Amino acid sequence: DADVTQTPRNRITKTGKRIMLECSQTKGHDRMYWYRQDPGLGLRLIYYSFDVKDINKGEISDGYSVSRQAQAKFSLSLESAIPNQTALYFCATSDGYGDIQYFGAGTRLSVL
């Protein structure tokens, strides 16, 4: 089983719908991150959390919210999806050692 699991792997939704992407990890890491990936732009940080009571905005947090339900679970919500949120979304974890991050396989989201 994967150490960092994202669900769903693919999702198609309509403009205005609320969407939740989920991430769970078995690595025991405190730090978790949500990124979006767009062609030619690399990975951009949406939100990050260093423990259950710590939530921080990244560089592109507008239109997104997160919830850290437990050390192992970090979910990303799009309250009212819009087409320019169509992207590949990645969850990552870190134990803070050497700044290394471990990624899930991604969720491909299409907003029509």
Added chain:
Amino acid sequence: TQLLEQSPQFLSIQEGENLTVYCNSSSVFSSLQWYRQEPGEGPVLLVTVVTGGEVKKLKRLTFQFGDARKDSSLHITAAQPGDTGLYLCAGASTGTASKLTFGTGTRLQVTL
């Protein structure tokens, strides 16, 4: 906002050729990482370089960190089809607590 520009953006070569990918910034980083991402998967760490001027080798891959810790390069010798993928550099800055700035990515295709 720190930016990491990678060049080239796309590279298509034949098996056996050599190539170099560049990662440049105007900012100083405490360390720099290189990840490789294959279709349908998340990025996976290849190497971390920490010291200015540092060179690390991973089989046919050679990574270098610039003396001023603002840039890095990845050189692949005798490329193979298995090297195909998206290569991402990512910089960590002192005081930003495990937050990485990712480069724009270089998509490499190696054909027979």
